[in-house]
Amino acid sequence: MRVVIAPDSFKGSLPAAAVCAAIEKGVRRARPDAEVVRVPMADGGEGTLDCVLDATGGQEVSLEVTGPLRRAVSARYVRSADGRSAVVELAAASGLPLVEPETLDPLRAHTRGTGELIADAIRRGAREVLVCVGGSASTDGGHGLLRALGFRFLADNGSELAEGGGALADLARIDTDDVPDAVLRTRFRIACDVTNPMLGPDGAAEVFGPQKGASPAQVRQLDAALRRYADVLADRFGVRVHDLPGAGAAGGTCGGMVAALGAKPVRGCDLVAETVGLAEALTGADLVITGEGRLDRQSASGKVVSAVARLARRAGAPAVALAGQVVLPAAELHRAGLTAAFSIADGPRTLTEMTGVVEPLLSDAAEQAVRLRFG
Missing domain, CATH: 3.90.1510.10 (Glycerate kinase, domain 2)
Known part of the structure; x- marks a missing residue:
């Protein structure tokens, strides 16, 4: 089983490489035998x-x-x-x-x-x-x-x-x-x-x-x-x-x-995807996990999540997004190429409270996404 992890940073909380690491922990709790490929992403700005x-x-x-x-x-x-x-x-x-x-x-x-x-x-x-x-x-x-x-x-x-x-x-x-x-x-x-x-x-x-x-x-x-x-x-x-x-x-x-x-x-995000070889990394993927701090209409119109989802669809792999907050309607998520999207929040929290616990929340959400896909 090949899982490609290609998120943006969670701005103000974690850089993209740290987001990848947190997600991988959850993936391995669910499937220790998984082949995990990390591809930290950015949209051409910070990071x-x-x-x-x-x-x-x-x-x-x-x-x-x-x-x-x-x-x-x-x-x-x-x-x-x-x-x-x-x-x-x-x-x-x-x-x-x-x-x-x-x-x-x-x-x-x-x-x-x-x-x-x-x-x-x-x-x-x-x-x-x-x-x-x-x-x-x-x-x-x-x-x-x-x-x-x-x-x-x-x-x-x-x-x-x-x-x-x-x-x-x-x-x-x-x-x-x-x-x-x-x-x-x-x-x-x-x-x-x-x-x-x-x-x-x-x-x-x-x-x-x-x-x-x-x-x-x-x-x-x-x-x-x-x-x-x-x-x-x-x-x-x-x-x-x-x-x-x-x-x-x-x-x-x-x-x-x-x-x-x-x-x-x-x-x-397309330039970054090309530079880091994202399309090649997605070859043979069984699951793609992406994400960012807030999943909204901007995410669906040229940000990292939509770029990853588009390439994942082309590669024939389901793409799941994890975010601190998901405010995009399900129909628009699917139009953007995502199979599913989940908030990592485990209950009502302020932004400050969320910032301090992003890593364990990402790991937990990633574990659940992998279990849903592979049992």
Whole structure:
């Protein structure tokens, strides 16, 4: 009997690898003879680097880069074993948790540190770079990232713009003379799990700006600055990202990378599944156990659980999801490809109480799922 365990993290409680370990305990209590395959998963956001490290045996690289408000921060990325590819998490260098709430500066926060991670990976030989863009502290359209790769952003008088999204209102042209050939030859993909465009009521500034400290007036200012940026990107590179689904991810970083680098946005969990070899792991599986902290409509529309369930169905294996809370109706669970879903809660508990006992609850629920399937 082959059981594949492929959950997301239970955010705030357990990373995906620890979720796998807890589930395996329950599986083995029910069937000590089971062949258990652990495939920790992520959706392209927090935890992706650890999943890639676990699955590929790559190398973690740590270095000091420029944080979102210019203070140096220590960040990391992952290189493949052969050095030809790299995975970079924007949040590691340019994420909102790196900024104290009282120092939020939505007009000046930038993504340069993420570009510094990418530049280091390319200098070391990477020719494929996956950028996971969740958790940004800025709304700079990714021009800080691009600046670190050699792009220059100039005002009418030829001076270089200041960093941050607010400065884009003065953008006149983009100069690429100093962009290394290695950057232009690199294939970029973006793990992106939102469909927001760059501009407008559903755009980067309107939807995500307030989370980064932007007042209503600053939201309008940033949206106008991003519009100017999108216009200049279109003039320079011939790519319109104004209304492109996903272009507003990470404060417009996705749109900037698509236009300037030819980056391809891909659903994050699908990229992670490909990178960790999930489809191959599911070959011959008799049961697949996945899960996340809360199973809801987002879970069914492009998150880890739905990606695992879809691949499990393709492999002909039943997929069971375990979650702290299951709020998705049964019909939608089945449409997402799940055979069944169970809450691990053993009675009424607060979120704080649940956080402290997630491991034993996961083990118990996994044991019951396996007994139900195999007796």
